[in-house]
Amino acid sequence: MEIPYTVSTRPDTGLWNAKIGIWLFLASEVMLFGGLFSAYIFLRIDALPGMWPHGLLNVPVGTMNTAILIASSVTVVLAWAALKMRRYRAYWWYMLATISCGVIFLTVKLVYEWPQKFEHFGAYIKPAALEKYEPYLGNHHLEQKGLPPRLEVTGHLHNLAALHDPKIKEYEVALDPTNADPTNPTMDRPHFFYVPPTDKIATIEKEDVERAGMFTPDHNTYFASYFTITGLHGLHVLGGVLVFIYMWLPVSKKVYQRNPEHLANRVEVCGLFWHFVDLVWIFVFPLFYLL
C-alpha cells in the first residue's frame, strides 16, 4: 500500500503530510525545551548571591561548537537544494559534511567538555568559615567593587580519596586562577580562554565545607540545568545524525531513483528538525557559556 501525500500536496491542507507531522512534533519539542528553559530561569533568578557560577565553561570550545552547528545547518539546507536541482552527487557530499559536523559536535561534548567537568572539583565554604579562606576568595575586594561574593573554592583535587574516605579530614586543591589570585581585578570577570588550575595548593578542611564534589549534575543547580539541557540537546543531535546517516546511505538512493522529490521532502523534514536543534543551541550557548 502506498503512503499518500508524500510528494503531492493534500488538497485540504495544501501540504504534503510529513511537513505537518514534523511541525506538530517541533511544536511539542518547543514545549519540552521551553519547560527546561523556564526551570533554568526559575533556578537562576532565585539563586542566592554568589550561588550561580560564571566562567566555568570553555568559551572558545563552545564558540567552535556553535559555529560547527551553524555550518551543519547550512550544509543540510544545501543538501536539500542539491536534491531539488537533481544533483545527487552534491547532495551526498553535503550530507556527509552535515553528518561529520554532528559527530564532531558530539565528540567535543562527550570526550572533551563533559569529562573535563567531571574532573573539576569545587568546595562550598560554610558562611562561618568564609573569613578563614578569604585569601582564596577575595570577598572584601569583591564587596568593595559591588560584585557578588565567592563562596566556592575550585580547582584540581589532589587527594581524590578525600571524597569518600571520612578519615581524611581535608581536601588538597590545586587552585583555579580565580582562587589563587582572587583580588586581581582581571579575575572579577570570566576569561575568554580556559586557564588551567595553578600550582598553588590550598588545604581546605572538611569541617569548613558545606558541600564539595566534582562538577557533576548534583554539584549545584547550574550544573544540574547545564547537564540536563545540553544532555537532552545532545540526544537530539545524536538522533539527527542517525537519521541523516540513513538518508545518506545507498538505501536512500533507491528512493531518489524512484522519485527524487520524495527524498527531497524527507531531507527537508529532517532538515527542519536539525535547524530546530541548532535554534535551541543558539539560546543554550550564551545562557550557559557566556552569561
Added chain:
Amino acid sequence: MNNPPDVSPDPAEHEEYAHNVQKHVRGYLIVGALLLTFTALTVALSYVDFGTRKANIAVAMLVATFKAGLVAAIFMHLAAEKRLIYRVLLFTGIFVFALFWLTFLAWYDPIVH
C-alpha cells in the same frame, strides 16, 4: 525571501528551475555567514560591561532571538509557508507564553515575597 517553487515535471522547464534554486543557495550561504558573525558578536558583547548583568543578559538574548529568527525564517522556510503551519505555530506560541507566564507567576509569589 520566498522558497523555491515545486519542481516542474516538464524537463524543458527544469533548467530554469535549477537556476532558480541556485539563487536561493546564495541566500542560504549569506544567512550562514550572518549567523557566524552574530555568534562572534554575542561572544564579544558578553565581555563588554553593560552596567548590570541583567543588561548583558538582555543584549545576549536579543542577539540570540535575532539569530533564531533568521534560522526559522530562512532555513526553516517560515518566511513563506502555508497557513496551516502558521496556525500550528500560533498555538505553540500561546502555550509557550503561558508556560513562561507560569514561571513568572511562581517567581512573583505574593505569599512568600
